[in-house]
Amino acid sequence: MSDTKTINKGEKFAHASVGRLRGFEGKQFVKDATGATSCEISFGTLPAGESVPFFHSHKANEENYVILSGKGRFQVDDEVFDVEEGSVVRVSPGCDRNLRSAPEGPMTYICVQAADGSLKGYTMTDAEITERTSLL
Ligand code: ZN
Numbered sequence: 094m095s096d097t098k099t100i101n102k103g104e105k106f107a108h109a110s111v112g113r114l115r116g117f118e119g120k121q122f123v124k125d126a127t128g129a130t131s132c133e134i135s136f137g138t139l140p141a142g143e144s145v146p147f148f149h150s151h152k153a154n155e156e157n158y159v160i161l162s163g164k165g166r167f168q169v170d171d172e173v174f175d176v177e178e179g180s181v182v183r184v185s186p187g188c189d190r191n192l193r194s195a196p197e198g199p200m201t202y203i204c205v206q207a208a209d210g211s212l213k214g215y216t217m218t219d220a221e222i223t224e225r226t227s228l229l
Contacts, residue, residue: 097126111136114161117201132207139165139200144193151186155209158182158192163200167192176200185209 100108109126111117114136123134139145148168158167164177170188184190186209194200213219 097121097123099126102128114201118199131211132205135204135206137202137204139163139192139194141194141198142196145191148189148191150189151206153186153208154206155186156184156190157205158184159203159205161201161203163194163198165192165194165200 097109097111100110102108107127107129109123111121111123117136117138118140120135120137123129123136124132137145158176158181160176160178160180160182162178164175166173167176167180167182168189168191169182169184176182176192192200192202
């Protein structure tokens with residue numbers, strides 16, 4: 094398992110990496126490497142047939158899990174459902190959650206944690222098209 098590293102940063106951005114996702118193992122948190130102020134992002138991989146070793150709940154934050162590869166089962170309190178690559182699961186504060194990878198192979202996911210109800214504007218209500226010369 095590699096550590097999340099800050100690659101470069103400027104006054105208005107920070108670029109970090111958890112390294113290659115293919116073969117990624119364990120859990121890496123990104124907030125400290127980027128200095129994010131609105132959410133915590135973590136990358137996790139569960140080996141085949143394994144779950145997170147504990148259930149947990151959040152007091153004020155919702156979590157959004159994005160399954161990047163593999164498949165498995167997700168449990169929220171007493172409800173269980175299948176997830177697979179491309180699945181996105183929002184979990185409210187105040188409930189227990191866990192996930193398990195299918196026996197066929199590992200499951201890699203991203204979890205974005207942010208204060209429940211904190212999103213005020215997004216995409217077309219918060220963004221605006223700007224004029225800038227591309228340096229790409
Ligand atoms: Zn959590």
